Amino acid sequence: MMLKRNLCSNRFGTMMKADFRRMFKSRLFYIMTAICIVMPILIIVMTSMMAGSVTVDPQTGAETVIEGMDNVWQIIGSVAQSESTDMNSAAMNMSITSMCNINMLYFLIAVFVCIFVSDDFRSGYAKNIFSVRSKKTDYVFSKTLVGFVGGAFMLVAFFVGSFIGGSISGLSFEMTGFGIMGLFFCMASKIVLVPMFASLHLCMSVIGKQKLWLSMLLSLCTTMFLFMTVSMVTPLNSTVIHFVMCVAGSIGLSFVLGATGNKILKSTALA
């Protein structure tokens, strides 16, 4: 039997190979991706169908006209006029179109990472991993990378779903205030932010370990504080500057959160 030498790169490589095999063989990944495709279709189709309809408050008699989306790209993000107005439009405006957008996926990524990591501890697979290797860094790196790839797939699936939803509902694909490169950098910036969220969720998951509910609770709560900022740093008219800033921020925070996760793993019982 041939065993690869126990070099750092090999140890990391073997763990990653195992994690990716697991991700692509598990139903969780495909269910999540399917949700990410279906969700924008439902949002776009339903808001288009409801657009223009009037609801009346029976007590006050006040009429409210339900607003739909102006174009498909509204589900991906909003155009930043300036830092302050973007903040105003994205963070403060709580209309359905500003809430039901791609940034919701960071909550789904939390669910994905928490289930993925918690399964390691609940199934006892963590024992298989940690009894043959003592370095926890590999585990943290590998899970963050899997979370990143899984999250990127989900974001791309949402993007594809938005396209399909827009085509079904006949919504405009017109780009006002931004170009194709802006859209590209917007999506790329959102994707490069995933490792930061993945390492945050990983950190929460190693705190919760077998307790999935605790991992989820911690992850969703922390995501609440962060996800609004995503729309601010990744507007539809993003530039390379936005992208570079997201890369730098994501790498920096991923390292800090990864180191925290590593420390938690080192100092607590693993089984």
Added chain:
Amino acid sequence: MNAIEIRNLKKNFGIKRALSDLDLTVPEGSIYGLIGENGCGKTTTEKIICGLLGADGGSVKLFGKSHTDEETRAKIGALIEAPGCFPNLSVWNNMMIQADNLGIENAEEEVVKILKTVRMEGAAGNKYKNCSLGMKQRIGIAMALLGNPELLILDEPLNGLDADGMRIMREILTDLTQKGECSVLISSHILGELEKIATHYGIMRNGKIIREMTARELEENCRTYVAVRAGDMSQTKTLLELRYMHTDESEDGYLRVYDAFSPEDVVSYLYKNGITVTEIKSDKIGLEEYYIDLMSEVSK
């Protein structure tokens, strides 16, 4: 060199002391049977060796190096409590994930080979959650054997195994250790089975090893006896007690004589005194009885 060398190992869970100054030595190429009552610290010891729990004191060395050494750790194969498998994945995928984790290059070939060894090749496509307890245990053993480990740590691997499973397990472990390729630390409550394979024993109580011995030493410690059944058991008992110093009654209804020269000696003595012997056999106290005797001795 010793495969495992533990000195003064301490572990507390809050105020509860799980291990106190535990010393344990597993020589290379041996099958070390770790015995002890429930909650005495067997699994805790094994978890510390595998790095799944931190110790509060003492040292653990594997093949002369610290148990945290990355290269030494790669030599371990372990089955602690239950196999670490994903319930919704097939047996094959679970095995392949572990093979990937260990970095086995010709993984598919190896997985097929190991599954054949534990007679699970037919169940490779089954989902793990649909496997029976015995099947799961075999999968756990197969996982521990992947990657040619030099040290196997098995926690209750015989639980749930059928007769065939136990025989396979015996054959695998004996084969591995006879070739000198592997050392085994195995904890089990099925002492009859353990006795057939173990070359060394460690008996634990309250987080300590109270006796460590080789199979040969156990053999020497285990007394031979003559067990008798006769028509009138109470009279037979009185007569045996008159002649022999060490007699008692076993749970299965035999009268045991520990200091008789031979079964013939007992039969002729009873015959002379008008007792007809209906059954007689000569046997040796096994590991199980030795363990029970030792535990009751320690309790006093």
